[in-house]
Amino acid sequence: MNQWETEWQREQERVNSVVDQVKKKMNVLEEHLGGKKEDVVQIRKDFWEDVTVNFDDAHEAAETAASIKQQAELLSELERSHKNAEDQKKSLVKLSDSPYFGRIDFKEEKDAKTDRIYLGIASFYDEKADEFLVYDWRAPISSLYYDHSIGRAEYEAPEGTVSGEMELKRQYIIRNAQIKSMFDTGVTIGDELLQEVLSRQANPQMKSIVATIQKEQNQIIRNTKGNLLIVQGAAGCGKTSAALQRVAYLLYRYRETLSANQIVLFSPNNVFNSYVSNVLPELGEENMLQTTFQQYVYHHLGDSYNLEDPLEQMEAVLTAEDHPDHKVRLEGIRFKASLDFMNVIEAYIAHLRNEDMLFKSVSFRGRVLISAEQIKEKFYSFSFSVSIPDRMKLVSEWLVSEVRRLEKTERKKPWVEEKIQLLDKEVYVRLYQKLKKKKQYTEDSFNDFEQEQRLLSAYVVSKAFKPLKKWIKSLTFINLKELYMRLFTGEGLSWERKEKYLLPGSWKEIARLTAETLSNGELLYEDATPYLYLKERLEGFQTNTAVRYVFIDEAQDYSPFQFAFIQRLFPRSKMTVLGDLNQSIYAHSTGDAFQMLYERYGKDHTERIILTRSYRSTRQIVEFTREMLHEKESIIPFNRDGEKPVLKQYEKKEDHTRAIADIIRKLQDKQVKTIAVICKTAKECEEAYESLKDKVHVELMKKDSSSFKQDTLIIPSYLAKGIEFDAVLVYDASNLQYGKERERRLFYTVCTRAMHELYLFCRGAISPFITAVPQDTFVRDN
Numbered sequence: 001m002n003q004w005e006t007e008w009q010r011e012q013e014r015v016n017s018v019v020d021q022v023k024k025k026m027n028v029l030e031e032h033l034g035g036k037k038e039d040v041v042q043i044r045k046d047f048w049e050d051v052t053v054n055f056d057d058a059h060e061a062a063e064t065a066a067s068i069k070q071q072a073e074l075l076s077e078l079e080r081s082h083k084n085a086e087d088q089k090k091s092l093v094k095l096s097d098s099p100y101f102g103r104i105d106f107k108e109e110k111d112a113k114t115d116r117i118y119l120g121i122a123s124f125y126d127e128k129a130d131e132f133l134v135y136d137w138r139a140p141i142s143s144l145y146y147d148h149s150i151g152r153a154e155y156e157a158p159e160g161t162v163s164g165e166m167e168l169k170r171q172y173i174i175r176n177a178q179i180k181s182m183f184d185t186g187v188t189i190g191d192e193l194l195q196e197v198l199s200r201q202a203n204p205q206m207k208s209i210v211a212t213i214q215k216e217q218n219q220i221i222r223n224t225k226g227n228l229l230i231v232q233g234a235a236g237c238g239k240t241s242a243a244l245q246r247v248a249y250l251l252y253r254y255r256e257t258l259s260a261n262q263i264v265l266f267s268p269n270n271v272f273n274s275y276v277s278n279v280l281p282e283l284g285e286e287n288m289l290q291t292t293f294q295q296y297v298y299h300h301l302g303d304s305y306n307l308e309d310p311l312e313q314m315e316a317v318l319t320a321e322d323h324p325d326h327k328v329r330l331e332g333i334r335f336k337a338s339l340d341f342m343n344v345i346e347a348y349i350a351h352l353r354n355e356d357m358l359f360k361s362v363s364f365r366g367r368v369l370i371s372a373e374q375i376k377e378k379f380y381s382f383s384f385s386v387s388i389p390d391r392m393k394l395v396s397e398w399l400v401s402e403v404r405r406l407e408k409t410e411r412k413k414p415w416v417e418e419k420i421q422l423l424d425k426e427v428y429v430r431l432y433q434k435l436k437k438k439k440q441y442t443e444d445s446f447n448d449f450e451q452e453q454r455l456l457s458a459y460v461v462s463k464a465f466k467p468l469k470k471w472i473k474s475l476t477f478i479n480l481k482e483l484y485m486r487l488f489t490g491e492g493l494s495w496e497r498k499e500k501y502l503l504p505g506s507w508k509e510i511a512r513l514t515a516e517t518l519s520n521g522e523l524l525y526e527d528a529t530p531y532l533y534l535k536e537r538l539e540g541f542q543t544n545t546a547v548r549y550v551f552i553d554e555a556q557d558y559s560p561f562q563f564a565f566i567q568r569l570f571p572r573s574k575m576t577v578l579g580d581l582n583q584s585i586y587a588h589s590t591g592d593a594f595q596m597l598y599e600r601y602g603k604d605h606t607e608r609i610i611l612t613r614s615y616r617s618t619r620q621i622v623e624f625t626r627e628m629l630h631e632k633e634s635i636i637p638f639n640r641d642g643e644k645p646v647l648k649q650y651e652k653k654e655d656h657t658r659a660i661a662d663i664i665r666k667l668q669d670k671q672v673k674t675i676a677v678i679c680k681t682a683k684e685c686e687e688a689y690e691s692l693k694d695k696v697h698v699e700l701m702k703k704d705s706s707s708f709k710q711d712t713l714i715i716p717s718y719l720a721k722g723i724e725f726d727a728v729l730v731y732d733a734s735n736l737q738y739g740k741e742r743e744r745r746l747f748y749t750v751c752t753r754a755m756h757e758l759y760l761f762c763r764g765a766i767s768p769f770i771t772a773v774p775q776d777t778f779v780r781d782n
């Protein structure tokens with residue numbers, strides 16, 4: 001046996017010993033869990049038996065309340081500890097399969113002895129020996145593994161910087177408690193392991209990267225300095241991965257005070273949401289809250305409008321180029337995404353403080369009870385110094401009291417009598433019981449016709465007024481739709497005269513188009529955030545102060561307006577935004593959204609990290625795709641080899657379709673698991689599906705799909721955002737589809753979804769983004 005084999009054997013013996021101990025602990029925990037579960041069940045069952053309930057007097061009632069509280073606390077304590085034990089068990093199960101993935105030998109400056117540190121997804125402590133057999137990858141000392149190579153090294157511990165010498169760095173792949181591979185690494189975390197991991201096939205669920213986190217990614221993960229962390233980097237450089245491991249790190253570092261539901265991740269769409277949803281559970285942590293900006297908007301705008309979604313907007317922008325209003329629409333999208341438009345709305349709001357606020361009349365059964373004009377008068381009767389939302393609250397209180405007054409007069413109206421006649425017997429009996437309980441009426445007095453009539457009419461009227469009161473309390477009496485409309489039709493209002501310099505040259509046209517769609521009951525996606533902003537500014541911003549960390553992935557697709565909105569929504573949160581300006585695919589992308597955030601937070605509160613190494617695709621694919629960009633130097637491929645991208649050009653549709661089907665068949669025969677035929681739009685997807693479905697097995701993905709499986713998918717460009725496939729076939733990389741400058745980034749995004757193989761099919765003239773690329777970075781084949 002050579003030295004390495006002996007070492008391997010020694011390491012395997014250690015794995016066996018650690019796994020043994022893990023299993024022992026699992027058994028103990030198992031017993032303990034069984035007992036705890038029984039306790040919880042028992043307490044739930046006996047809850048009321050162990051509580052003395054007595055409401056005879058105030059003193060007894062207080063005793064009862066205290067007793068219930070005590071019992072509830074006992075139960076929730078038990079439930080909490082049961083859940084902790086369950087979580088611990090889940091970690092132990094993982095450790096028993098693969099207890100660790102790395103080892104460092106570190107000799108601290110002041111120590112004579114070298115410590116061996118083994119890193120895994122959770123720590124494991126040996127009580128008898130009083131030592132950690134495995135350190136959590138997020139522990140302070142573990143950062144040595146990610147940040148340093150052999151030689152001088154240091155890490156930040158709670159008590160300060162610890163320096164020393166790193167003597168060894170080793171990596172393992174352990175499965176079923178067996179070492180499958182073992183490498184000693186040099187400069188960075190071993191290329192071998194990373195090579196191994198990156199050459200695997202794509203997965204419909206993203207995997208954690210803890211064993212191979214790179215130094216610059218570690219900076220993102222462990223950054224706790226600023227209030228704003230901006231991460232910029234090329235396609236496939238691990239922004240999403242770093243974000244998710246960062247969530248896990250924060251949950252570990254602040255485990256006493258931070259929980260998963262205080263962290264929100266904004267993702268581009270539901271497919272992406274499902275794609276990333278397994279990483280945290282894989283690391284033994286609960287998932288953070290996941291949402292899309294669109295979901296947020298939907299939730300708050302409800303069904304008041306026929307609301308366009310961002311993908312519909314995208315589809316319209318990409319397909320309606322011949323429409324006479326296309327240019328105006330694009331200009332409108334850009335302007336409505338800007339902070340200038342936010343300032344315009346602010347000026348409008350300042351104007352509304354003095355005049356022109358619009359309300360809806362309060363009506364009941366077709367009759368106006370309080371007119372819009374009266375409400376307006378009331379609103380402006382409050383001092384100018386009271387904020388608009390506070391005045392709205394005062395108006396609402398006034399309206400409720402007015403309505404209560406009117407409610408009394410209403411009781412005599414004929415319709416009430418009619419309703420009483422129609423009352424259910426059950427309701428009648430219930431009212432009687434209620435009054436009897438209150439001891440206000442004897443049976444005789446209830447029979448008194450007048451008393452009874454009074455009671456019943458009060459009941460009927462109160463019930464009928466209930467929705468109206470709710471309507472008032474939710475401030476629906478503000479005529480938001482018309483107020484927003486007036487932004488575009490209220491030419492000459494004093495705000496517009498003052499802030500005219502903010503408006504674009506095509507404002508009149510934009511205003512016309514917006515007013516037209518609004519009056520059709522449609523709210524375009526570009527209007528959704530401004531509309532919501534106006535609503536919140538008039539009603540009072542509903543901020544969320546519980547959330548402590550907000551993550552925005554694919555942040556290049558957010559407008560400055562949306563960023564400012566999110567910032568306002570989560571005033572106590574730190575923000576991490578991750579994006580790649582080269583992948584901005586929406587028409588509102590201005591390219592300076594990160595800069596605007598930077599300015600809002602200020603230099604002292606912002607950290608900016610740039611990632612340059614791209615891990616997703618083979619060297620050949622990265623060398624081809626980065627040539628499409630102006631700043632190609634900033635993208636360094638990870639050295640993993642594959643075939644050069646292949647370009648196939650056809651004139652006839654049948655030849656084009658046949659060639660695609662042939663490649664799909666070839667890939668499927670090779671057992672390539674995820675194959676994506678990426679089209680520019682959903683419309684093109686339909687066409688592709690129709691022409692391919694009888695030739696080869698394909699699945700069509702639509703915008704309402706919420707996940708994807710290992711298969712051959714036909715998918716529109718914007719749905720493929722953020723995800724990856726073993727092989728990508730660009731359905732039509734022609735000049736027709738990707739010919740305009742503004743389609744460059746979309747084309748780059750599409751091509752960078754490929755991990756191992758990239759095929760570009762063209763019908764007719766080739767896209768200029770390909771012809772401009774050095775010819776030796778791809779092969780022409782046909």
Ligand SMILES: Nc1ncnc2c1ncn2[C@@H]1O[C@H](COP(=O)(O)OP(=O)(O)OP(=O)(O)O)[C@@H](O)[C@H]1O
Pocket residue numbers: 194197198207209212213214217233234235236237238239240241242580583615616721722723724752
């Ligand atoms: N340190 C790493 N170790 C192993 N795999 C990694 C590492 N960093 C990134 N990857 C892999 O590279 C691929 C791309 O990562 P990720 O999706 O996080 O990149 P991204 O920057 O968000 O890409 P895009 O901007 O294109 O959406 C994923 O398969 C991820 O697992």
